[in-house]
Amino acid sequence: xxELIFTGNELLKGNVLNTNSHWMAKTLTSLGxxxxxxxxxxxxxxxxxxxxxxxxxxxxxxxxxxxGLGPTYDDVTLEGVAKALRKPLQVNSxxxxxVRDRYTLAEKAGLLKINESEKLMVxxxxxxxxxxxxxxxxxxxxxxxxxxxxxxxxxxxxxxxEMKAIFSYSIIPWIKPRLGNxxxxxxxxxxxxxxxxxxxxxxxxxxxxVSGTWMKxxxxxxxKSEICMSTTATSEDEANKRVEDAYNMITGKIREIGGNxxxxxxxx
Amino acid sequence: xxELIFTGNELLKGNVLNTNSHWMAKTLTSLGxxxxxxxxxxxxxxxxxxxxxxxxxxxxxxxxxxxGLGPTYDDVTLEGVAKALRKPLQVNSxxxxxVRDRYTLAEKAGLLKINESEKLMVxxxxxxxxxxxxxxxxxxxxxxxxxxxxxxxxxxxxxxxEMKAIFSYSIIPWIKPRLGNxxxxxxxxxxxxxxxxxxxxxxxxxxxxVSGTWMKxxxxxxxKSEICMSTTATSEDEANKRVEDAYNMITGKIREIGGNxxxxxxxx
Numbered sequence: 001x002x003e004l005i006f007t008g009n010e011l012l013k014g015n016v017l018n019t020n021s022h023w024m025a026k027t028l029t030s031l032g033x034x035x036x037x038x039x040x041x042x043x044x045x046x047x048x049x050x051x052x053x054x055x056x057x058x059x060x061x062x063x064x065x066x067x068g069l070g071p072t073y074d075d076v077t078l079e080g081v082a083k084a085l086r087k088p089l090q091v092n093s094x095x096x097x098x099v100r101d102r103y104t105l106a107e108k109a110g111l112l113k114i115n116e117s118e119k120l121m122v123x124x125x126x127x128x129x130x131x132x133x134x135x136x137x138x139x140x141x142x143x144x145x146x147x148x149x150x151x152x153x154x155x156x157x158x159x160x161x162e163m164k165a166i167f168s169y170s171i172i173p174w175i176k177p178r179l180g181n182x183x184x185x186x187x188x189x190x191x192x193x194x195x196x197x198x199x200x201x202x203x204x205x206x207x208x209x210v211s212g213t214w215m216k217x218x219x220x221x222x223x224k225s226e227i228c229m230s231t232t233a234t235s236e237d238e239a240n241k242r243v244e245d246a247y248n249m250i251t252g253k254i255r256e257i258g259g260n261x262x263x264x265x266x267x268x
Numbered sequence: 269x270x271e272l273i274f275t276g277n278e279l280l281k282g283n284v285l286n287t288n289s290h291w292m293a294k295t296l297t298s299l300g301x302x303x304x305x306x307x308x309x310x311x312x313x314x315x316x317x318x319x320x321x322x323x324x325x326x327x328x329x330x331x332x333x334x335x336g337l338g339p340t341y342d343d344v345t346l347e348g349v350a351k352a353l354r355k356p357l358q359v360n361s362x363x364x365x366x367v368r369d370r371y372t373l374a375e376k377a378g379l380l381k382i383n384e385s386e387k388l389m390v391x392x393x394x395x396x397x398x399x400x401x402x403x404x405x406x407x408x409x410x411x412x413x414x415x416x417x418x419x420x421x422x423x424x425x426x427x428x429x430e431m432k433a434i435f436s437y438s439i440i441p442w443i444k445p446r447l448g449n450x451x452x453x454x455x456x457x458x459x460x461x462x463x464x465x466x467x468x469x470x471x472x473x474x475x476x477x478v479s480g481t482w483m484k485x486x487x488x489x490x491x492k493s494e495i496c497m498s499t500t501a502t503s504e505d506e507a508n509k510r511v512e513d514a515y516n517m518i519t520g521k522i523r524e525i526g527g528n529x530x531x532x533x534x535x536x
Contacts, residue, residue: 012303014294026282035280038308071465111463195380197339197388
């Protein structure tokens with residue numbers, strides 16, 4: 001089970017659409033990890049620390065933060081993490097080497113002067129005591145991993161390309177062998193010709209009969225509905241069988257009441 | 269100050285990108301209302317009630333929920349709101365009339381049989397005691413408004429067209445006369461040729477000099493940065509003057525260190 005924390009005034013002001021939350025939710029779900037809560041908060045040390053402590057009190061397996069690792073004044077996520085864990089920030093030599101290598105490249109490109117940037121590099125390499133840096137192949141600020149009781153906290157940058165790169169190259173390979181067997185399967189139906197309210201008892205009935213499978217109809221407007229069904233099982237065969245059973249059951253019942261069904265999303 | 273609560277397993281599983289949060293944040297900001305927190309949680313009565321109580325304890329002026337007002341089994345937001353406020357759900361006759369009018373239209377379109385739908389209509393018209401329905405011009409489920417201490421809670425559907433319609437036709441006209449004078453202004457710069465880390469001291473300096481104005485650089489990759497600046501003031505002139513001052517100050521300093529500046533967003 002995972003909880004996600006996004007920091008950034010630009011998200012709270014609506015300057016930026018939070019595509020990171022969508023990508024992370026989809027990626028974690030496909031790994032068989034249930035996302036229970038996502039929260040967007042300001043770049044504020046105390047609010048980050050409190051939010052993280054609340055999340056830790058629910059004992060998720062993973063907490064992933066995104067945003068606030070960069071060199072600017074409002075990048076305060078690691079200070080918030082350190083405060084929540086009651087640990088000091090310490091310069092991590094591996095992290096400092098990662099940042100310095102990146103800055104050397106930027107200096108060669110004429111974008112900055114490295115001797116002016118020492119303070120910023122040290123800032124990005126200052127991690128909560130006991131944390132490890134995660135290499136950032138496309139940006140300066142390393143990701144950060146720190147364990148607390150039974151929860152692993154990952155802190156990632158907010159820039160989507162950097163978040164995805166660290167997630168894909170460092171987090172997924174770390175998580176996968178620890179997950180045990182968790183296989184995810186999903187299918188989506190597009191229904192026309194019946195109101196959403198008439199689908200409700202059909203979905204409820206199918207959920208009762210196909211255990212461990214989540215189903216939901218989402219209104220699309222003008223008599224179109226989409227039904228998503230998904231499951232996580234301990235074998236790939238079992239996961240596929242469940243969504244197959246749900247698909248057949250729901251499709252049959254909808255056709256009985258005069259609806260039309262086809263597979264797939266409505267891309268609108 | 270506002271807090272936003274989004275419910276929906278489809279958001280937590282990454283089936284749906286949360287564009288509602290972006291639209292609401294942008295709309296509230298443009299009204300001069302600060303969004304302090306956004307949270308996405310499951311369609312679960314207890315979790316909704318707890319999350320709402322936590323939010324109420326921070327005493328925001330507004331809490332807006334989105335999702336979970338429809339006729340299906342997992343539409344439980346109003347039960348969660350009622351539980352948080354320790355009020356019973358009661359059938360609201362105005363709400364029932366709104367829902368019935370909408371169902372009569374759907375029956376005429378051959379989408380459902382109204383005599384089969386009585387239970388679903390009553391469900392959508394059952395509001396926490398003391399709440400008022402808000403007309404939904406594009407869907408069946410009315411929005412709901414309920415006041416608690418100094419906080420006004422609005423509950424809206426999750427379907428974007430329905431959320432936006434109720435927000436625009438009911439919430440904005442209700443909020444505006446109560447806001448006092450709050451004028452929002454913003455500008456965005458696109459900077460090339462200097463690293464984000466060199467922009468940090470320029471932004472910090474401008475924020476110290478132009479009071480009440482928020483500024484932030486967001487890395488765009490390959491030496492491009494975007495700087496957003498925004499403010500809320502008690503007069504339109506004052507709001508415009510602040511972002512104008514910030515714009516001129518930042519633009520001048522960036523050009524001094526050899527950067528290029530143009531106005532506007534980078535649409536990538």
